[in-house]
Amino acid sequence: MEEVVLRLKELLFPSIADVAVLSVDVDIEIVRVDAQCIADGAVCPVCGVWSNRVHGSYLRFPADVPSGGRSVVLQLRVRRFTCGNSGCARRIFVERIPGLTRRHGQRTERLRSTLAAVGLALAGRAGARIARVLGASVSRSTVLRLVDALPEPEVPAQRVVGVDEYATRKGRHYGTVLVDIETRRPVDLLPDREASSLAS
Missing domain, CATH: 1.10.10 (Arc Repressor Mutant, subunit A)
Structure with missing residues (x-):
């Protein structure tokens, strides 16, 4: 049985350490995965002090990637820890599992x-x-x-830039558009068509 649980953990959470799969319940529409973190403790997000003093726990139910057309829902037990730093503003904090969920994430x-x-x-x-x-x-x-x-994606420095003008109100208001010639993407929109704006 332990070997089956380890294989389920490798299948469901291949790149996430310190998570144990306790059981999997398959229904017609939903797959429920019961899991919990098995780390010895956690680091306080405010002061960075390690703590292993468990204050309590609760269940979270984040949705996961569907499997075979069925919705997958985790029943994830997370623990609350008491911060070991007496001067810390946060006395109780919840363990975080990087790569699995975010704070308040569904x-x-x-x-x-x-x-x-x-x-x-x-x-x-x-x-x-x-x-x-x-x-x-x-x-x-x-x-x-x-x-x-x-x-936002990293934008490489433009080597060749094209300059053209556009009208916001034809005959009255014009602006300048700068286009990266190699990627054919707009770089910037200038509010007027003055040479000083283009130079800056």
């Missing part, structure tokens, strides 16, 4: 990144429809919010 990091990738490819409505087909029911607003939360 989804695992894997599901967040999957939905964000679907949103990048298909945007809101179409992304929500594909996510529903895959087994993760989310709204189009959630898909767009996950895409919006992604960090």
Whole structure:
């Protein structure tokens, strides 16, 4: 039995240490995975002091990546610890499992990144429809919010820049657009078409 539980842990959480799978319950529509953190203690997020004094625990139910068209929900038991630093502003804190969940998160990091990738490819409505087909029911607003939360990509320095003008009100208000010629992406929009704005 212990070997089966270890294989389930390797299958479900291959890159996450200190998480043990206790049981898996498969239903017609939902797969429930009972898991908990098995680390000896945790580090206080405010002062950074290590603590192994358990104050209590509670259950979290983050959604995970669907499996075989079924929704996967973790029943994750997380512990509260008492901070060992008497001068710390936070006396009790909750253990964090990096790579699995975020603070106050309703989804695992894997599901967040999957939905964000679907949103990048298909945007809101179409992304929500594909996510529903895959087994993760989310709204189009959630898909767009996950895409919006992604960090801005690194933009390399432009070597060749094209300059053109655009009209906000034809015949009255004009601006300048700068375009990276190699990638064909806009670099900047200037509010006018003066040479001094372009030079700066």
